[in-house]
Amino acid sequence: MTRESMEFDVVIVGAGPSGLSASIRLAQLGQQHNHPLNICIIDKGAEVGAHILSGAVLEPRALNELIPDWQTKNPPLHTPVTHDQFVFLTQRKSWTLPTPPQMHNQGNYIISLGQFCRFLAEQAESLGVNIFPGFAATEIIYEDNRVCGIVTGDKGLDRKGEPKPQYQPGIELRAKQVIFAEGCRGSLTQTLFVRYQLREGVDPQTYGLGIKELWEIPKEQHRAGHVMHSIGWPLDSKTYGGSFTYHLGENLLAIGFVTGLDYENPYLNPYEEFQRFKTHPSVSPLLEKGKRIAYGARSLVEGGIQSVPKLTFPGGLIIGDGAGFLNVPKIKGIHNAMKSGMIAAESLFPLLRHSTAAAECTDYPKQLKESWLWQEDLYPARNLRPALRWGLWPGLIYSAIDTYIFRGRAPWTLHHKQPDHLTLKKADTCKKLDYPKHDNTITFDLSTSVYLANVFYDENQPYHLKLKDRHGVPINVNLKEYASPETRYCPAGVYEILYNEKQEPRLQINGGNCIHCKACDIKDPTQNIVWTPSEGGSGPQYGMM
The missing domain is CATH 3.50.50.60 (FAD/NAD(P)-binding domain)
Structure with a gap:
């Protein structure tokens, strides 16, 4: 041509x-x-x-x-950070921990990256x-x-x-x-x-999946410049992840959750972990009288x-x-x-x-x-993410030693030994996870969330989510051995297992839901899913995300 x-x-x-x-x-x-x-x-x-x-x-x-x-060039909305908070969550309580030096945000700004x-x-x-x-x-x-x-x-x-x-x-x-x-x-x-x-x-390389919502909250709940990060609940101690809550502008709240894509349990659902996080007693009061105005997700590169x-x-x-x-x-x-x-x-x-x-x-x-x-x-940060593969508490103890004693200059370097798609265990060796029903006030179903990502596609355009094997691997391996984890790690409902009148399963790909997070390309245990760009101009249309 x-x-x-x-x-x-x-x-x-x-x-x-x-x-x-x-x-x-x-x-x-x-x-x-x-x-x-x-x-x-x-x-x-x-x-x-x-x-x-x-x-x-x-x-x-x-x-x-x-x-x-840059300050004289009419920059977009930005909010100077006024306060840092680092907390450990259990299911009902929160414990404020000393903020690690790397997370001090004096002189930084909360922004919309878009x-x-x-x-x-x-x-x-x-x-x-x-x-x-x-x-x-x-x-x-x-x-x-x-x-x-x-x-x-x-x-x-x-x-x-x-x-x-x-x-x-x-x-x-x-x-x-x-x-x-x-x-x-x-x-x-x-x-x-x-x-x-x-x-x-x-x-x-190792990755995390970040899921974010933008809320308008009452001014009496808003603390401009306040930054909070959390670890702990709702994830178990073996799974890396945590939350962020940023107060920006006059009444906006950016709230999100990152789950390490090296997690092991195929029943884990990062979207539902985020929804569950929002029900915590230290978080839900911020949202009860607020209005959710945007939603999205993106993978993060974490290997260092x-x-x-x-x-x-x-x-x-x-x-x-x-x-x-x-x-x-x-x-x-x-x-x-x-x-x-x-x-x-x-x-x-x-x-x-x-x-x-x-x-x-x-x-x-x-x-x-x-x-x-x-x-x-x-360089000083290189050992902290791989140390957390040992689990939350051993990782935190090592991080404190590396940060406060060696100041990031330890005479060794820890390594990532395998890519994230190889960390999933077989479904029959793992516990199924039950997630609470959404209340449509603080927590929401996935289709409602994807609507807020303003996704646009021409329905009659070529498939951009490609399968190396369209029939055998999705059913004979992903479904039978891993309980179809793609139906859970995707934060946009792209992948579904449907059954015909004979109860024969097939993988349905709802490509028009895709918000370009790339989690499927990363986490698919067989690397059968290949993410390619959709037609230019399609996909999510984020405004302030």
Whole structure:
């Protein structure tokens, strides 16, 4: 097929904090050195921020470096953190614990990451960066084993892959360098790992699933700037996870729950654990007279530096959550994603300026490892997440020793031994979990929640959730051995087991519910499910998430 082609100096895949920061820094360097660059960013969301979701508390260190006068540029709603609280929950009680130093938020801001990315996009566009939302990158262009561009997905195909009247073929976007800023479990990034063997010699990546709701609550219940994190109930002591509750604006409450996707019991349902958390006596009074206005979910990269892959290859590099720069003890990754994009830009610019862009940018990982991102943020935190695989209490005891005695500089590094999809036990060895009925005041059924994610799809578009084996594995392995865990770990009701009149089961995929969290791609025990981008512009339409 002959496609329209466009040429750029740099193409960036993903308009999240890392991709936008990389574009801003590249444009700044171009202006400073009188060498303007032609930069393009594409994003699969209908608009910048449409697929962006995070807690989120922003540590502004990278932002201060990137845009020192950002406070004068009409930034979006942000609330300075005024108080930190770290609690341990039992079913009926809460116990305030000393806040770990990594979780101190003095000088940080509670934000909507989607709004923040729209702000960064405005700054990028003011510098001449081209941003094209609504276009999914579905293919990488290779020449002589070098990345030299990407192809955007076709639009207007029907379920069978045939053109509809509004058909628009994808476009080739070619560049001297391609920056992959796809975020957690990016589909093209996954193919780069395989083609260039980027994960050889590093630990398997590990993930969490974050589920979030945004509420309007009465002003008398609202404490602007208050941040609370919890551990313990409703999860058992072997399962990693915890909650966040952030008071922002005048009456908004961001509340959510993260469950480590290395959990063992296939009957565990992260969505229902979150709903159960909201019934705790220390939480429910905040919500009883409130109104839930938004819902969403997203996977988080939690492996730390042990799991960071090789980041460069001929013609491109990986930044942000696609590389895995989340600081798990801080529960923060925005500042690191931004900093990685800035370092990538500073490393790439000399190549672009001197027409040697075909080379591999080997300076990027060197500069990264010399930066505060690596030395001060990720390296001291490296042992805390793997220690929690021992269980909550042993993990907390080790974390205290590592933090307060060794100050993150212990002469060893703990490792992740297996990927999350291998941690599930067989269903017949595990206890079924019963979850309480929803009251539709504080807790809600899944379909009601997905409605608040503002999901949009053309029903007659190609399936974007693909099965390597459509008939045998889902029933003979996932159902019979693991009780179909995909019907529970998916926070959008995409997967169902249905029975015909002969009581024969089949897997039903409700692709129109998908909110792009990627949990299925991560946790499926047989790795039979492959997540690929849907038609550009479809999926969730997050506003303030």
